[in-house]
Every structure is written in structure tokens, then in C-alpha cells.
Amino acid sequence: MKAHILFVCLGNICRSPMAEAVMRHQVEQAHLADRIEVDSAGTGDWHLGHPPHEGTRKLLDQHQIxxxxxxxxxxxxxxFESFDYIVCLDTKNLRDVRELLEKAGIEESGAKLFTFMELLPDRGIADVPDPYYDGNFPFVFELVDSGCKELLKRIQADMKFV
Known part of the structure; x- marks a missing residue:
């Protein structure tokens, strides 16, 4: 059995691709790439087909990810049928995803749907800030790295493999 994770943000060029890349890296480091698949998507269509934002790429390159x-x-x-975990990078994205579920007439998805910061309750913030607007990619990377570690622990516990 495989676990499938989808990270969701607004444009799918900053936060969610960063989370996807970091999670893939952590999964590979844990030798679980055959058990866990990771992807990302956005709720807005402004950047469809574009690679991650330069700030995201630069930071990932610095960390050799x-x-x-x-x-x-x-x-x-x-x-909604393909992923076991749908992790929204902020509460607005969570509302948007829930609205998509409603519009699609999907009353109950098998996916666990939650915000990324639920993985880091001690941080005291509800949303991963969008570095597209403030340029603070290092802070976002810190949150993403920590949160992905927590998510990996959660998935390992859920799937009963360590």
C-alpha cells in the first residue's frame, strides 16, 4: 500500500512545490520512495505549466533538493480520489479545496484534508506565509522542512511502517 500526498497553495509556484520537493527529499532519505508519492497543485491558474518560482528554486538548490x-x-x-493526504498551505486554500469538493458533488473524500500548519501547532500561526508577496523564502523553507518531518512521522504511524 502506498501513501499519496498532495500539497496545495494558490499558484503552485512557491509554497506547494517547495513542500513537494522537500517531502520527496525526506521520503528518499528515509528509503520510503517506493511507499510514498508526493505531488503539488494550485487553486489558481495564473502560472500553469511554469516551473517553481526562482526564490523556491534557489533555496532548494542551496539545500541540494x-x-x-x-x-x-x-x-x-x-x-480527491487519488490522494490520501491533501495538505493546504493556508486556510484560504483549504476553503477553496473544500469549495471544489462541494462543486464536484463529492460529499466525502477518502483524503485527510488539513492545513500545513496543523503539523506545527507550537508555531502559533495558522498559515504558511506566501513568499511570492514578501520574498521571505528562507522562513517558508524552515516551516516546510519542519512540517514535512512531522507529516512523514504521521504517515509512518498511519501506515504502520517505520
Whole structure:
């Protein structure tokens, strides 16, 4: 059995691709790439087909984390059936994803749907800030790195493999 994770942000060029790349890296480091698949998507269509933002790529390169082949895409109805964990980078994205579920007439998705910062309750913030607007990619990376570690622990516990 495989776990499938989808990270969701607004444009799918800053936060969610950063989370996707970091999580993939952590999964590989834990030798679980055959058990856990990771993807990302956005709720807005402004950057479809574009690679991650330069700030995201630069930070991932600094940490020697691959972002090869990543391109922005929209959340699709099929994602609600394909993914076990849908992790929204902020509360607005969570509302948008819930609205997509409602519009699609999907009353109950098998996916666990939650915000990224629920993984880091001690941080005292509800949302991962969007570095597209403030340029603070290092802070976002710190949150993403810590949160992905917590998510990996949660998935390992859920799937009963360590």
C-alpha cells in the first residue's frame, strides 16, 4: 500500500512545490520512495505549466533538493480520489479545496484534508506565509522542512511502517 500526498497553495509556484520537493527529499532519505508519492497543485491558474518560482528554486538548490521537471498545475477533481493526504498551505486554500469538493458533488473524500500548519501547532500561526508577496523564502523553507518531518512521522504511524 502506498501513501499519496498532495500539497496545495494558490499558484503552485512557491509554497506547494517547495513542500513537494522537500517531502520527496525526506521520503528518499528515509528509503520510503517506493511507499510514498508526493505531488503539488494550485487553486489558481495564473502560472500553469511554469516551473517553481526562482526564490523556491534557489533555496532548494542551496539545500541540494531536486525540483527537476516540476510544473504548476491546478487541483483536479480526480485528486480527491487519488490522494490520501491533501495538505493546504493556508486556510484560504483549504476553503477553496473544500469549495471544489462541494462543486464536484463529492460529499466525502477518502483524503485527510488539513492545513500545513496543523503539523506545527507550537508555531502559533495558522498559515504558511506566501513568499511570492514578501520574498521571505528562507522562513517558508524552515516551516516546510519542519512540517514535512512531522507529516512523514504521521504517515509512518498511519501506515504502520517505520
Amino acid at each position: 531536486s525540483h527537476q521537471g516540476m510544473k504548476a498545475r491546478l487541483v483536479a477533481e480526480s485528486d
